[in-house]
Amino acid sequence: MAKLGRTDIEIYPLVLGTNTFGWNTEEAEAHAVLDAFTAAGGNLIDTADVYSAWAPGNVGGESETVIGTWLAKHRDTQAMVATKVSQHPEFKGLTAANIRAAAEASLKRLGTEVIDLYYAHFDDEETPLEETVGAFNDLANEGTIRHIGISNYSPERVREWLDITERHGYARPVALQPKYSLVSRSTFEPGLRDLAVAEDLSALPYHALASGFLTGKYRTEADLKQSIRGDSAARHLNPSGLAIIEKLDQIAQARGVAIASVALAWTRTRPGIAAPIAGARTADQLGPLLASAELELTRDEADELTALSDVIGA
Template identity: 40%
Template sequence: MPLDHYVTLGRSGLRVSPFCLGAMTFGEDLGWGTSIEESEAILDRFIELGGNFIDTANIYTKGHSEKIIGDHLAHDRSKRDRVTIATKFSGNLYIGDPNGGGSNRKAVIAACEQSLRRLRTDYIDLYWLHNWDKFTPIEETMATLQDLVQSGKVRYIGVSDTPAWKVAQAQLIAQFRGWTPFIGLQIEYSLLERTVEGELMPMAEELGLGVTPWSPLKSGILSGKYTRKNAGTVQPDRGPWAARHLEEKSYRVIDELERIAQELDTTVARVALSWVQSRPGVSSTIIGARTLAQLDDNIKALEVKLRPEQSAALDALTAPTLNFPAEILGIASSLHAGGTIINGQSTQLLPFGPSKKGDHY
């Protein structure tokens, strides 16, 4: 699959590339990251290869990420109009200001205006709620986003890092009031983070949200840089945040990724990225790149096709333990079909009723 094999995002007509360029590392304002020159080269290369989906946020490198993107694309209006720029609100750039962040009307409108200025554009293609603000009624946030869409400053909206029940509430409020609904769900998803399969992924499928996973390599743990052989000798770039994941479970996954990478004559990172992108419900995976070489290498993951037995091996190795009521629902599904398993023995029971419209027993 090439980078210009565009897919629609969720239940919308917005066409985006299967990989989204994450710009969290654009700028060196936090003491790490990518220089302006390298960031611009990465942008150009991504667009040259057919990528049209760029993801940033108002708080990435204290706003510099947005400014780098805006300053570079503003030189060519046609290029800006060809790409889908996604940015986020909720983060507070003004510590001490109680309305400098969050999802209330004052904060959202101010954040949008500031992002528009940094991005040097008059509209944002996709505006993400970065994370749930439990102090603001979701009706207030959704009404504000509706106003921004109607004003032409925002084209589409999405939601990130928010509980499934709150996303469902927001989506249904929008549906019943005729407001603009979310079209995308941005969540952490990788071979080492699959708990989202319990609630968030099924919710996204049911409510028409295209999933755009972040951290598909688990902060670089699945990049191939860290192996069982060099355990303890190579320190993660992101310090304690990533180091805590260098444990036996991770090394078992890395071992299997190495085995599959050898079979396919590719790299560990590409296999891990291919697994994420092939998951049901995933529209476009967010890949970060601190160098041009990293970008080129990661994009080649789109050429990797995992065989069924290879995907099955990774699935079995990392299958998550899902929270209640996952187990009960699994039993109930069997009961709905007229049978169940008790103490390892198959038992026929009277069903509770049809499992879906049109079923007959």
């Protein structure tokens, strides 16, 4: 278990991603996923107010609504919910007024009185950062949110955010959410990684399975047709990416686990990473993800994977 920033909160070694909830995971199945995740000890659920506005007929907030109906049946749960602001069609950007309105809308959908971890989803360079940081601080002081996170920001902007909190005595962020995996490392390393380590910010990366590529299901062009995520995984279908899959497969077979379990376990060997985010469309798909939380790679296993990843310069 890793700590959430400088708090005393311990995070299960896997964060449950829920961007399929209310899209291609119906409510009943989503509840089954949540049941299985929390039964295994999972305690942080990740969503965003924009999930899943991209789906035909959706308007955004569908994932939060599904989580809210589950929470209504589990009032005694110890699970925490992280959500995000800046991308919902009705609440674009990070002005103070927008952050407050979006938080109130998220609370209503979730059916809760407080958001456990609230992220600035994407940087809004048109709004003064002092205004954004001040708005998050106000929500924290009021008890509307418990903790603050920063997602998809550059190292320079995270540093600026931290400087503002120090200058004004504002609530400090506790988490970063970067894009990061064996085939996508440059957005986190080295800049954000170094900040995470130096400032005790828990990195909880998304894209940890690279749109399913790091499950090993895509090894040929024909395989890409198996899923709607095949197009996203296609960019990794090259000799370097397949060399990583081969090494993951070797380790997985030797350890008696799935390829996805090894890929997720590798992220936790990296400096600054507290736990990866991964989602399951169905409860049946959750097993390998949960297994990753129990898997500790040897130094040699981790180093071999890292070396292959370094080769592709991801």
